[in-house]
Amino acid sequence: MKGVDARLFSAISAAKLLKLTIKALGGGGTAAPGLLAEYIDPSALRKLAKYYQGSVIVTGTNGKTTTSRLLGNILSVGKISFIHNRAGSNLLRGLVGTLIDNFTFTQKDKNLALLEVDEATLPAATSATNPKIIIFNNLFRDQLDRYGEVDKIRSIWQKAILHLDSSTALVLNSDDHSVAHLASSSRSRAIYFGIEDKNLSLGQLPHASDFTSCIACEGELRFDEVYLSHLGKYRCASCGLVRPKPDVAAEQIFLQEEKGFMAKIRTPKGLLELKVGLPGLYNVYNALAAVSAALALGIGLPVIKKGVEGSLAAFGRTEKISLEDNKNLFIALVKNPAGFNEILRTLFSKKEQKWVLIAINDLIADGRDVSWLWDVDFEVLAGKTKKLWISGIRAADMALRIKYSGINLDTAVEENIEAAIEKAIEKMPVGETLYVLPTYTVMLALKKILAAKGASEQFWED
Amino acid sequence: MSTYGDRGNVLTIWQRCRWRGIEVEVKEIDLKEKINPAEIDFYFFGGGQDQAQKIVSSDLQRYKKDDLRKAARLGAVFFAICGGYQLLGHYYRPALGDELTGLGLLDVVTVAGNQRMIGNIVVELNEKLKLNKENLLVGFENHSGRTYIGKRAAALGKVVVGYGNNGEDRTEGAYQGNVFGCYLHGPILPKNPNFTDFLIEKALFRRFGKIQLTKLDNDLEDKAHEVAIERARESR
Numbered sequence: 300m301k302g303v304d305a306r307l308f309s310a311i312s313a314a315k316l317l318k319l320t321i322k323a324l325g326g327g328g329t330a331a332p333g334l335l336a337e338y339i340d341p342s343a344l345r346k347l348a349k350y351y352q353g354s355v356i357v358t359g360t361n362g363k364t365t366t367s368r369l370l371g372n373i374l375s376v377g378k379i380s381f382i383h384n385r386a387g388s389n390l391l392r393g394l395v396g397t398l399i400d401n402f403t404f405t406q407k408d409k410n411l412a413l414l415e416v417d418e419a420t421l422p423a424a425t426s427a428t429n430p431k432i433i434i435f436n437n438l439f440r441d442q443l444d445r446y447g448e449v450d451k452i453r454s455i456w457q458k459a460i461l462h463l464d465s466s467t468a469l470v471l472n473s474d475d476h477s478v479a480h481l482a483s484s485s486r487s488r489a490i491y492f493g494i495e496d497k498n499l500s501l502g503q504l505p506h507a508s509d510f511t512s513c514i515a516c517e518g519e520l521r522f523d524e525v526y527l528s529h530l531g532k533y534r535c536a537s538c539g540l541v542r543p544k545p546d547v548a549a550e551q552i553f554l555q556e557e558k559g560f561m562a563k564i565r566t567p568k569g570l571l572e573l574k575v576g577l578p579g580l581y582n583v584y585n586a587l588a589a590v591s592a593a594l595a596l597g598i599g600l601p602v603i604k605k606g607v608e609g610s611l612a613a614f615g616r617t618e619k620i621s622l623e624d625n626k627n628l629f630i631a632l633v634k635n636p637a638g639f640n641e642i643l644r645t646l647f648s649k650k651e652q653k654w655v656l657i658a659i660n661d662l663i664a665d666g667r668d669v670s671w672l673w674d675v676d677f678e679v680l681a682g683k684t685k686k687l688w689i690s691g692i693r694a695a696d697m698a699l700r701i702k703y704s705g706i707n708l709d710t711a712v713e714e715n716i717e718a719a720i721e722k723a724i725e726k727m728p729v730g731e732t733l734y735v736l737p738t739y740t741v742m743l744a745l746k747k748i749l750a751a752k753g754a755s756e757q758f759w760e761d
Numbered sequence: 762m763s764t765y766g767d768r769g770n771v772l773t774i775w776q777r778c779r780w781r782g783i784e785v786e787v788k789e790i791d792l793k794e795k796i797n798p799a800e801i802d803f804y805f806f807g808g809g810q811d812q813a814q815k816i817v818s819s820d821l822q823r824y825k826k827d828d829l830r831k832a833a834r835l836g837a838v839f840f841a842i843c844g845g846y847q848l849l850g851h852y853y854r855p856a857l858g859d860e861l862t863g864l865g866l867l868d869v870v871t872v873a874g875n876q877r878m879i880g881n882i883v884v885e886l887n888e889k890l891k892l893n894k895e896n897l898l899v900g901f902e903n904h905s906g907r908t909y910i911g912k913r914a915a916a917l918g919k920v921v922v923g924y925g926n927n928g929e930d931r932t933e934g935a936y937q938g939n940v941f942g943c944y945l946h947g948p949i950l951p952k953n954p955n956f957t958d959f960l961i962e963k964a965l966f967r968r969f970g971k972i973q974l975t976k977l978d979n980d981l982e983d984k985a986h987e988v989a990i991e992r993a994r995e996s997r
Contacts, residue, residue, distance in 0.1 A: 450810045517816055519792070661992060667881065668901040670766030670946045692992070695985035699951050702981055703772050 303404065307347070310340035314399045330388045333396025344391065345427040347398040351382070352409040354428040355592060358416045358456075359436025359478070361638045362585040363389065364613050365577065366436060367415040369589035373606030374413065377598050381411040389417040394424060418452050422459035432595050433460065434470040434588050435478040439528060439637040440671065453477055453514075463487040468595040470588055473545040474530040480514060480540070490595055492587035493545035495565075496552050499580065500524035500531070515540045527580050528637040547591045549583050557619075557629060557646060564590060571600050573607055579645035581638065619732070620749065626724060627732040628749075632742050633657075634666070636674035639736070643676065646734060647683045654733045655684045656723045658691040658716055658741040665738040669693045672700045681706040686726070688712075690719035691741050716744050767807030767842060769948035773957055774803065781975050783965070792820045798832035803964040806845030808946070814844045814853070818861040821848065826864060833866050838964040839940040842949065846934070846942030847871040847906055866940045868911035874928075877905045881993035882923030882945060884933045886956070887916055897921070898933075898953050899989035900945025908944075910935050917943050922993040939963055952989055954982040 303311070314332035321331065336343045348354065357367045367383060374381045384397035394414055401410065411431075416424045418438075425433065435456065438449055456478075460469065464486045473479045473493035482489035511529060513520055518537030525531035534541045551563040557578045564571040564587065575586055586607055593603045612618040620628045631646070633639040646653065661667050672693075677700060680687070687710045689697045694714045701710060713719035716737075723733050737745055771787060778785045790796065809817060821829070833839060839849065847853045850869035853861040884898040898918060907927035910916055916926070917934025925933035926944070934943030941960070943949070950957040958974050965972050 450812055512812065512816060517812060667879075667992075667996065668903065668946060670769070670901060670948055673766035673769030673772070673948055673951075693988065695981065695988045696952070699981050699985045700769070703769070703776050703951055705776060 304346065306340045307343060310336040310343050311347075311399050311402060313339055314396065318396075318400070328388065329384070329396030329400055330390070330392050331396075332399060333388070333392035333394070336395050336399055337392055342427075343395050344398070344423070347395065347402065348412070348428040350402060350406070350409065351398065351412040351428070353431040354412040354414050354424070355381075355596070356414050356416050356421070356424055356428070356430050356433045357436070357588075357592075358418055358421050358434065359472075360418065360439040360635065362436045362581060362588070363415045365582060365616055366434060366585040366588045367413055368613055369586055369607055369610050370434075370592055371413055372610045373589060373593045373598060373603050374411070376606040376609065377593075377602040379411060379596075379598075380408065381413050383413040384415055389415045390420050391423055394420070394428075419455065422455055425459045425463070430463075430467050432468045432470055432592050434592055435472065435481060436584065436588055437472055437475045437530065437637075438477040439635050440674070449477070456481060457484060460485045460487065468592075470591045470595060471543075472530070472584065472588070473543045474526060474532070474584075476514060476520065476529065476533050476542070479543055488595075489543075490547070490591050491543045491545045492547040492584075492591045493542070493549075494526050494530075494552070494580075494583065494587075495545065495548040495550050497524060499526055499552055499554075501526065513538060513540055527584075527641055530584075547587055547594065549587055552580075552583055554578070554580065554583075554645070556649065562586070566590065566594060566600070568594060568600055571604060573604060575607055575610070577610065577612055579641050581641045622724065622752075624729045626727060626729065628724075628735055629732050630735045630737065630742065630745065632739065633736045634739060636671050639675040642736060643679050647679055650683075652683055652685045654686055654723065654727050654731055655680075656688040656690060656719060656733060656735045657697055658689075658719065658735070658737045658745075659693040659697045660691045660738050660740045661693045662740045664740050669696045672697060675700075677701060677704045678706060680704075680708060684708050686711065686723075688719050688723045690714060690716050691738065716741055717748055720745065720748060766946060766948040767805075770807070770840075770842070770950040771805055773948070773950040774805070774961060777954070777957055777977065778961060780977055783961075790825075792816065793824055796825050796828040796832065798828045798835055798837070801832065802837055802967060803960070804829070804832065804837060804839045806839065806841035806849065806942075808843030808845055810844070811855070814848065815861060817844075818848055818853070818863070821864055822862055829864055830866065833938065833940055836939055836967040838960055839866060839942075840960055841942040842946065843904055843944055846944065847908065849940060849942045850908065850935075851911075853906060867935050867937050867942055868913035869908050869926075869935050869942070870911070871906040871908045874905050874907045876928070877903070878924035878928055878944075879903045880923060881989065881996055882925070882933070883921040883990055883993045884918040884923070884925070884943075884945070885921050886918040887936075889915065890917075890936075890959070892955055892959055897986075897990065898943075898945060898949065898956060899986055899993065900943075900947035900949045900952070902944045903946060904944050908935070913937055917941060947989065952982060952985045954979045954986075 314336040318332040371383050382401040467487040469489045473491035513535035516538035520533045523532040548565045549562045553561045559576040561574045631642045687708045689712045775785050841849050848863045849867045850863045854872045856873040882902045886896045914935040914937040916932035920931045
């Protein structure tokens with residue numbers, strides 16, 4: 300315990316004790332011990348960070364968990380020792396808890412800390428952990444009830460990186476106007492990633508797009524290509540602001556529905572051909588972010604390729620689970636219009652009809668305001684479902700959304716999640732897959748239900 | 762402007778008319794576009810963030826103010842949410858920077874507050890509006906602006922659960938003639954079908970006089986309405 304100050308020592312000890320107690324009682328998680336440590340020593344994160352070899356921070360509205368997993372897998376393949384807040388515990392207490400979990404009083408080698416960080420927690424995490432890299436994936440409308448407005452998030456990010464210098468690299472999505480220009484006010488290095496594939500352009504901005512006017516001059520943005528929500532090749536007609544040219548660019552992308560994607564990625568180190576088992580265009584962005592960060596850490600292309608291609612989906616993030624009777628569940632977390640639209644686009648682009656369950660809760664972690672359902676383009680479901688089950692605390696709102704979409708679907712409403720999933724699986728013929736689209740707390744409930752059935756093995760691990 | 766589900770309000774008016782055989786044309790009004798007050802019966806005005814609101818405020822002053830005032834005089838219905846509501850008033854005064862001038866169609870003023878008022882909200886409609894059926898409005902509020910009502914406008918209703926216009930006087934929303942504004946997202950209209958029909962009747966009046974709308978099956982709407990009330994009571 301040489302060098303550990305007294306207050307931090309008590310904070311760590313108390314947190315470790317609490318963790319053991321919770322574990323003995325059959326629980327898990329890192330948030331409660333972290334919260335306790337933070338209470339005992341308010342500068343716990345800053346002090347703990349000194350025992351690590353700097354951090355890699357991943358933030359953004361969508362894709363934090365998947366991007367950190369991809370990067371984590373690359374680090375593992377590259378034999379770089381690191382720790383990761385895998386539990387998705389991405390608020391301050393979760394970060395503190397994770398750093399304590401991996402802390403031993405006798406440790407000699409310093410690990411790298413790979414931290415998935417909530418949008419609003421970014422300033423605290425940045426100032427306390429000496430980041431080598433910060434990945435800004437994207438910024439969409441999400442849980443406005445928690446943060447107010449997306450403009451505000453952008454401005455706290457901007458402030459958080461003001462003091463950084465060139466020892467930090469910012470990995471920025473060049474296609475997202477709201478994060479691409481963050482580097483302009485900071486002395487840190489910037490690495491841009493983006494998509495350069497005309498075949499995937501949507502043609503026009505979808506309804507749920509957020510940033511359509513220029514951040515510099517408020518003029519109207521023109522999009523030569525739109526890939527996803529407000530992400531694309533933009534330029535401002537009034538002040539001349541343009542999308543930065545991506546250093547790491549996906550040039551030929553083949554989306555293979557729920558199976559995943561193949562892409563040719565141009566990098567400063569040469570061409571990278573990837574075959575990834577994570578579906579949807581949003582996962583192309585996640586992979587690009589992870590590849591860019593790995594390159595910034597000096598990792599070679601063969602290691603990156605092996606790491607990305609060996610990655611599996613996190614629980615509930617486009618994961619397929621086998622059940623009895625050769626039936627399957629496919630679970631894809633939905634939490635905001637941009638993400639939901641992409642899931643719909645990935646799953647329902649072909650003619651084939653699917654068994655679907657949509658479950659919407661309105662607890663704090665889901666976002667208490669369910670207005671966002673009206674920004675999702677459910678109209679694409681027309682003729683694409685065999686049966687649509689609707690569940691969750693806000694099942695009625697969801698059912699109403701479908702009613703006003705004017706499409707005619709065979710729907711059934713069952714508020715109780717356990718009952719809904721039981722019925723949906725039972726009514727479905729042998730050999731079929733039920734596509735479950737849950738909000739966050741429904742996904743957690745689902746995890747428990749499936750664990751009780753013995754269908755989902757990794758429980759606390761994720 | 763359109764944030765957070767505002768599209769649902771337009772969709773609801775459109776569908777509830779269509780289901781009754783009333784044809785509706787939805788026209789999106791762009792920046793710099795002029796308005797023909799003789800043509801439009803119903804103006805919906807959604808919410809927006811600070812930046813959008815600033816742009817829209819100056820656009821309204823420059824291109825649309827006179828025609829919109831004329832439209833209101835001719836009896837068109839206006840319905841605005843959140844940022845749109847604020848711009849129907851006289852002004853929005855931010856904590857820093859210039860005041861945003863509104864249209865002055867509603868005798869209300871809004872000043873920036875330092876606490877954001879967020880959560881489920883239930884409002885009892887002003888009895889002067891004479892909606893004799895269900896008289897509660899449900900929705901979700903999320904604003905830091907505090908709105909105060911002047912003499913010529915009246916409150917749309919009284920707060921049962923939530924903050925309302927300013928978190929102080931228990932009023933929510935405002936109306937003046939056929940101009941209505943409030944803070945309720947949710948979106949408001951799908952879950953409050955009687956209020957929606959009330960607005961539709963008002964919009965039809967100018968061309969067709971008093972019309973009794975045919976009844977629609979509101980089971981799902983009523984269910985969502987009830988759930989919203991429950992959630993508001995549980996979460997506050």
